[in-house]
Amino acid sequence: MSHACDRQDASQGDTDQKEMTPGKKIPVFVDGVVLNGPQTDVKAGEKFVEEACRLIMEEVVLKATDINEKVCEWQPPEQLRQLLDLEMRDTGESQDKLLKLCQDVIRYSVKTNHPRFFNQLYAGLDYHSLAARIITEALNPSIYTYEVSPVFLLVEEAVLKKMIECVGWKEGDGIFNPGGSVSNMCAMNLARYRHCPDIKDKGLSGLPRLILFTSAECHYSMKKAASFLGIGTQNVYFVETDGRGKMIPEELEKQIWQGKQEGAVPFLVCATSGTTVLGAFDPLDEIAEVCERHGLWLHVDASWGGSALVSRKHRRLLHGIHRADSVAWNPHKMLMAGIQCSALLVKDKSDLLKKCYSAKATYLFQQDKFYDVSYDTGDKSIQCSRRPDAFKFWMTWKAVGTSGLEERVNRAFALSRYLVDEIKKREGFKLLIEPEYTNVCFWYIPPSLREMAEGPEFWRKLSLVAPAIKEKMMKKGSLMLGYQPHRGKVNFFRQVVISPQVSREDMDFLLDEIDSLGRDM
């Protein structure tokens, strides 16, 4: 047990201030601490950063596109804990030991940059964004006020402006948040504030039940948000979707009427552009009609699908998004900005965001500063210290231009289409649904099940296939993609195409590999 964890408080030490003269410069002691010069060994520190950077270049950056590298080096928790020296001790470790630790961290971490990492809604390596992220770490800014983050606040303003244009608004407001779940929460709170500003001060106690509507295929952050905001998960009304996973506007309207009949107060509809599992896009135009008829705030969770807005070819999936009151859009997903980069965009220009969130801390947001304090935008956030997440996306956008972003999105769509066609051609693969986006959902049916009738026994057996193949692929380290059961459908694979480093050959490999791992089941 470390000394720092002793509960006994140490007796107060020497608190006299002494001066001694062992040389030219007089060292100043206070409480036994020498106060002259810096305490850190700066040269050793600089050298460590340099060596770590070399390691990172060699082991991560230069290997990122190498398909001969493993996607992961699987170790179960108990073994991995033994392989890594996790414990923090009273005294520090040598620089060599630390570099070895860095090496191990890299070795046993999943390579989310790898062209065959398809496990999540993000993947790949954007070199320009990475450079911006390293600059961010070196400068270590926090973007609450212009005085401490002049560049990053202007960059955020510029990026928000451009994203707002993409949504189709002439003007608007916004803020970057630590992830889409938080952006959705913030939108929910903003809609509530617009509905009844008094709630900020008085709370929900004594008010009638507020209710909101979202599709049955929405992201789970909707429930988290309703619970966190004191609204309650039961007050999230889930609207039925059609066969492709899209909210049915008539069902939405029915539910709104039903909620009103129950005496509840509807205040918000959350549509989804790009659902997590199926990649479905809710029909925004029809949903906007319903919202207008009932005076409800329309939030669009486009965390995943928002990136289609940069493609002239595919932005029609979000047709009607300009009618939304707020939009969540995560460039860290398909546009590869790096975890995390999530914008909440707001149509209102009457400073609703600021009115809703501000707490006016006088130690941070002084009003007698010598510059225009409207640039101190930090008070629009639920956070105090906040990372400059817009900056990494800005750097990529500068580097490849809107047309470069568009090319990436178009390529991801095209690759998904290729994969779908291959799945249809190949024996043993069965498409779950014709995708709208780049989520390709399918079952692999091993030879032993191919002749079976599609009854309960077939589905029970099929449900075991994806987890078993997943285990094999992870232990082999050859690729990673996710599986899940979903609304009555047993476990199926969800292949997500994102990275521009991914090629047709990787799609072929994916299917070959699944077949080779599952053939004997």
Place this chain on the structure above:
Amino acid sequence: MSHACDRQDASQGDTDQKEMTPGKKIPVFVDGVVLNGPQTDVKAGEKFVEEACRLIMEEVVLKATDINEKVCEWQPPEQLRQLLDLEMRDTGESQDKLLKLCQDVIRYSVKTNHPRFFNQLYAGLDYHSLAARIITEALNPSIYTYEVSPVFLLVEEAVLKKMIECVGWKEGDGIFNPGGSVSNMCAMNLARYRHCPDIKDKGLSGLPRLILFTSAECHYSMKKAASFLGIGTQNVYFVETDGRGKMIPEELEKQIWQGKQEGAVPFLVCATSGTTVLGAFDPLDEIAEVCERHGLWLHVDASWGGSALVSRKHRRLLHGIHRADSVAWNPHKMLMAGIQCSALLVKDKSDLLKKCYSAKATYLFQQDKFYDVSYDTGDKSIQCSRRPDAFKFWMTWKAVGTSGLEERVNRAFALSRYLVDEIKKREGFKLLIEPEYTNVCFWYIPPSLREMAEGPEFWRKLSLVAPAIKEKMMKKGSLMLGYQPHRGKVNFFRQVVISPQVSREDMDFLLDEIDSLGRDM
């Protein structure tokens, strides 16, 4: 206006799949996109990262401790916008142009690493943490499940365990959050869940008014949290503090009784260990007594002061913290882990955190995985994708050991003491309050005011001094420290000592510089 922002949806292009044979390899076209090989220019990308790293080493890391460099290169917003080429265009910029942009971003950003940056509750450069942060950016992990973040989840577990030991609990639970404000919010929600688990599903509607107590000197995130959680800012009862900024336990008890008499339902007391402005520590032992008597959850916001726990000499400031139910502690402040690194620690071991936060998304937290899914701890968070903030702190802790962390804390205390003694010695400087921590609050009184009686006119004139000196120091770029009015006291400086690169000479410089900038006022 960029093409991507045209609202007209482009007509559907060529969707035929063609094959052509211009050489050995057959290129595959889908929707006009070539799908063979990666799309990115990998070599150019790698080169850019390498060059950016060189720039970062030269312009940020190697200059971090150089006091001859400016802390900031002040430009007002309008000018800075003209100096930087912020606009994102249809086509990308050249690599040279991008490197020049990186240079400008660095040039006009505030050097929070600089030994004379004292503006916030964080400062300085920790080389080991920086190396870990660069590894993080290169690997780009998200730590919801063990399968995608095996190393980082084990590291988080190890760091939480150690921090829990420091608090003085035998066991506990916890999660890292994007900042102290979010950690405080999460604690508030957790306390509410413990008080009444039904609120998660049913919400606050129809319930009696829930109220919480915190000191008048607490962080502004308490109000933000109460508003966000639907509790309402009016239901935060602010307890009076003594002359040193510490909550008065008798006043707390009075307010609890008063709230109960009003028919409200107390559920939480938030004590502060290290207040934002004065650095005051609430008397935790006495407050814990009150909480136990009334059955209230005790949360300690030790975001700023928690780091004193690693010092055997100074941890007595948090005496009684082991009696808390939850603690927020930000190693990104005094322990220099980098923005952000904030832990919410919870004493409960009955899985309260998980029960309170989980939404059990089946696409992410499948229960039929081949490993022990208790390691998939992401569902304890309000976030979905989440950064491995524990890792950077772990690397520092490994590098310097608990004793190294302790030395840093002790040195910051000693330097503050030195500064206080100097302020007392020097004419024209007036200490606001004897500090408990490393916030040193003081007025500078220019010669023209030194003979004036301390009446309303004196205070009015004095209130103009700090903002004017702040303007001068920022335009000169010689140092940065904050000022604020506070609870009836006119604008005063708040000097915060953190970085081990800071020396006694920097303290002397600070006072000399303020005197030199303010002497003629």
